[in-house]
Amino acid sequence: MADEFVLRRRVQFAETDLAGVLHFANYFRFMEEAEHAFWRSIGEGVVTEHDGCRISWPRVSVRCDYVAPLHFEDELDLALRVANVGDRSVTFEIEFRREGCRVASGQIKAVCCATRDGAFQPAPMPKSLRKKLEASVGAHGGALKR
Amino acid sequence: MADEFVLRRRVQFAETDLAGVLHFANYFRFMEEAEHAFWRSIGEGVVTEHDGCRISWPRVSVRCDYVAPLHFEDELDLALRVANVGDRSVTFEIEFRREGCRVASGQIKAVCCATRDGAFQPAPMPKSLRKKLEASVGAHGGALKR
Amino acid sequence: MADEFVLRRRVQFAETDLAGVLHFANYFRFMEEAEHAFWRSIGEGVVTEHDGCRISWPRVSVRCDYVAPLHFEDELDLALRVANVGDRSVTFEIEFRREGCRVASGQIKAVCCATRDGAFQPAPMPKSLRKKLEASVGAHGGALKR
Amino acid sequence: MADEFVLRRRVQFAETDLAGVLHFANYFRFMEEAEHAFWRSIGEGVVTEHDGCRISWPRVSVRCDYVAPLHFEDELDLALRVANVGDRSVTFEIEFRREGCRVASGQIKAVCCATRDGAFQPAPMPKSLRKKLEASVGAHGGALKR
Numbered sequence: 149m150a151d152e153f154v155l156r157r158r159v160q161f162a163e164t165d166l167a168g169v170l171h172f173a174n175y176f177r178f179m180e181e182a183e184h185a186f187w188r189s190i191g192e193g194v195v196t197e198h199d200g201c202r203i204s205w206p207r208v209s210v211r212c213d214y215v216a217p218l219h220f221e222d223e224l225d226l227a228l229r230v231a232n233v234g235d236r237s238v239t240f241e242i243e244f245r246r247e248g249c250r251v252a253s254g255q256i257k258a259v260c261c262a263t264r265d266g267a268f269q270p271a272p273m274p275k276s277l278r279k280k281l282e283a284s285v286g287a288h289g290g291a292l293k294r
Numbered sequence: 295m296a297d298e299f300v301l302r303r304r305v306q307f308a309e310t311d312l313a314g315v316l317h318f319a320n321y322f323r324f325m326e327e328a329e330h331a332f333w334r335s336i337g338e339g340v341v342t343e344h345d346g347c348r349i350s351w352p353r354v355s356v357r358c359d360y361v362a363p364l365h366f367e368d369e370l371d372l373a374l375r376v377a378n379v380g381d382r383s384v385t386f387e388i389e390f391r392r393e394g395c396r397v398a399s400g401q402i403k404a405v406c407c408a409t410r411d412g413a414f415q416p417a418p419m420p421k422s423l424r425k426k427l428e429a430s431v432g433a434h435g436g437a438l439k440r
Numbered sequence: 441m442a443d444e445f446v447l448r449r450r451v452q453f454a455e456t457d458l459a460g461v462l463h464f465a466n467y468f469r470f471m472e473e474a475e476h477a478f479w480r481s482i483g484e485g486v487v488t489e490h491d492g493c494r495i496s497w498p499r500v501s502v503r504c505d506y507v508a509p510l511h512f513e514d515e516l517d518l519a520l521r522v523a524n525v526g527d528r529s530v531t532f533e534i535e536f537r538r539e540g541c542r543v544a545s546g547q548i549k550a551v552c553c554a555t556r557d558g559a560f561q562p563a564p565m566p567k568s569l570r571k572k573l574e575a576s577v578g579a580h581g582g583a584l585k586r
Numbered sequence: 587m588a589d590e591f592v593l594r595r596r597v598q599f600a601e602t603d604l605a606g607v608l609h610f611a612n613y614f615r616f617m618e619e620a621e622h623a624f625w626r627s628i629g630e631g632v633v634t635e636h637d638g639c640r641i642s643w644p645r646v647s648v649r650c651d652y653v654a655p656l657h658f659e660d661e662l663d664l665a666l667r668v669a670n671v672g673d674r675s676v677t678f679e680i681e682f683r684r685e686g687c688r689v690a691s692g693q694i695k696a697v698c699c700a701t702r703d704g705a706f707q708p709a710p711m712p713k714s715l716r717k718k719l720e721a722s723v724g725a726h727g728g729a730l731k732r
Contacts, residue, residue, distance in 0.1 A: 167341070167352070167409055167414075168409075172322065172326075172352075172353045172356060173319055173320070173322035173323050173326070176318065176319035176322065177319050180319070195313070204313050206313070206315070206318075206360065206363065207318045208359065208360055209357070209358070209359045209360070210357065210358055211355070211356065211357035211358075212355070213354065213355045214352065214353055214354055214355070217352065217413070217414060263313055263314075265314055266313065266314025266363060266365050267363070268313075268363060
C-alpha cells in the first residue's frame with residue numbers, strides 16, 4: 149500500500165520479559181522508532197530548530213491493542229500512517245505485522261511544542277513541517293487526509 | 295479515598311530522555327509496578343500457580359493520557375483502581391499525581407491466561423483470585439463495581 | 441557497617457528477560473539509582489548548578505560481576521561505598537545483596553563535567569561537593585580512603 | 587578487518603537521557619544485540635536446544651569504557667570479536683565506532699548453562715557450538731585465539 153511508511157524491526161532479548169514475550173511497554177518504543185524513521189524519511193527530525201526555537205513533539209495520548217504475543221528475534225513490519233494533521237498536533241497509527249499478519253496496533257497523538265529545559269510551550273507547527281507532513285499524506289494516497 | 299491503592303514512585307535518571315522528561319513509554323512501566331504492588335497487597339502475585347497451571351495476565355489494551363511533563367526525581371503517587379472485573383479480564387485505572395495534582399492517567403486491560411513457554415491460553419480466572427479482586431473492589435468503596 | 445549507603449530495591453517485571461531473570465544491563469540502572477539516592481542523602485543532586493554552570497557526572501568506566509541470578513520481586517540491598525575521590529572523578533562500588541548474601545558487585549567511575557546540550561567539558565569538582573563526598577567517606581569509616 | 591563481526595545500529599530517542607546522550611547502561615544492550623546478531627550470523631541462536639536441554643548464556647562479568655558521548659540518531663558500528671573460547675565460557679569484545687572513530691569499548695564474558703525456570707546449571711559447551719565459535723575465530727583471522 150502506498151499510504152504507509154514501513155520500518156522493519158527485530159525483537160531484541162532485553163525487550164522480552166519472564167513470560168517469554170515482548171514486554172507490553174516496549175511496543176511504544178517500537179512505535180516511536182517507526183515515527184522517527186518516518187520523520188527522517190521526509191528529511192526532518194523529531195527534534196529540530198525552527199526560527200531559533202527548538203521544536204519537539206510531546207505526546208498527549210497513546211494507546212496500544214495487542215492481538216498476539218511477540219517473541220525474541222521475531223521480525224516485525226511497523227506500518228505507520230499519518231492519521232490526522234491538526235493545527236498543532238499530528239496523529240500516527242502504527243500497525244505491527246509479523247509475516248503479513250497484524251499482531252498489534254497503536255496510536256500516538258503528539259503536539260508541536262517549543263521546548264526548553266524540560267518545559268514545553270505549545271507552538272504552531274512550522275509551515276515547512278506541515279507542508280511535508282501533508283505532502284507525505286498526499287504521497288501516501290490521500291486516503292489519510294481524514 | 296478508600297477506593298484506591300497508592301504506590302509512591304520516584305522518576306529515575308535512566309527513565310528520562312533528551313527532552314529532559316520521563317519518556318512516554320515508561321509511564322506504562324510505572325502503571326505495571328503499581329498493578330503488581332496491588333497484587334502483592336492482596337496476597338497474590340501477578341505470576342502464580344493455580345491447580346498446577348501457571349497463570350499470567352497478558353495485556354489486551356492499554357492507553358495513557360499525558361497532562362504535564364514529569365522530571366528527574368519527581369515523586370509521584372500512582373493511584374490504582376480496579377475499574378472492572380470480567381469473566382476472564384480485569385481493568386485497572388491508574389492516575390499519576392504529583393503533589394496531589396493529576397499529571398497523567400492510564401488504563402490497563404489484562405486477561406487471565408494459562409502460560410507456557412511464551413504462549414498464552416485464555417483461562418477462567420481462579421475463584422480465589424476473583425474473590426480477592428472483588429473483595430478488594432468492595433474494600434475500595436464499591437464505587438468501582440461499574 | 442558504617443561505611444555504606446544502602447538502598448532497598450525490588451526487581452520489577454519489566455526488568456526481567458525471557459530467561460526469567462533480571463537482565464544483566466539493568467544492574468547498571470540499579471547501581472545508578474543507589475548512586476543518586478546517595479547524592480540525595482548528602483543533600484546534593486547528580487545534576488546541579490555550581491557558579492552558573494551545570495554540573496553532571498558522565499561515566500568513564502563501569503563493570504559488573506554476576507554471582508547468582510535475580511528474579512522478579514526479589515528484594516535487594518544495594519550497598520554503595522565511595523571507593524575513591526580524585527581531583528575530577530569519583531568511584532563508587534556497589535554490592536548487590538539478597539537476604540544478606542552477595543549476588544553481584546559493580547563499579548562506576550564518573551568524572552565531574554560542565555554540561556551543555558549533550559556536550560561535556562571536564563571541570564574541577566566544586567569544593568562544596570568534594571567536601572561532602574570526603575565527609576561522607578569519613579562518616580563511612582575512613583577505610584574507603586584508599 | 588576480517589576478525590570482526592560488525593552490526594550497524596542507530597541511537598534511539600528512548601535510549602537517551604536528560605543529559606542529552608545515550609544512557610550508559612544502554613551500551614550493554616547494544617553489545618548484546620551485536621552478540622546475538624553474531625550468533626545468528628553463524629547459524630546459531632543465543633537460546634537453543636541441544637540434546638533436549640535448553641542452553642543459555644548468562645553473563646559472569648561485563649565492563650564498558652566510555653570515550654565520547656553518543657547522541658540521538660548517531661549511527662554506530664558495533665565491531666564484535668570473539669576474544670576467548672574457554673571450556674564453558676566465551677568472551678566477546680565489542681568496539682563502538684562512529685564514523686570510524688572508537689567512542690566506547692566493552693567486554694562480555696558469558697558461560698554456557700542449561701537453563702530451566704530462571705535457574706542456571708553450568709554445562710559443557712555443545713560441540714557443534716564450540717566448533718562454530720572456533721571456526722568463526724579462525725575465519726576472523728586467528729589473531730583472536732589468545
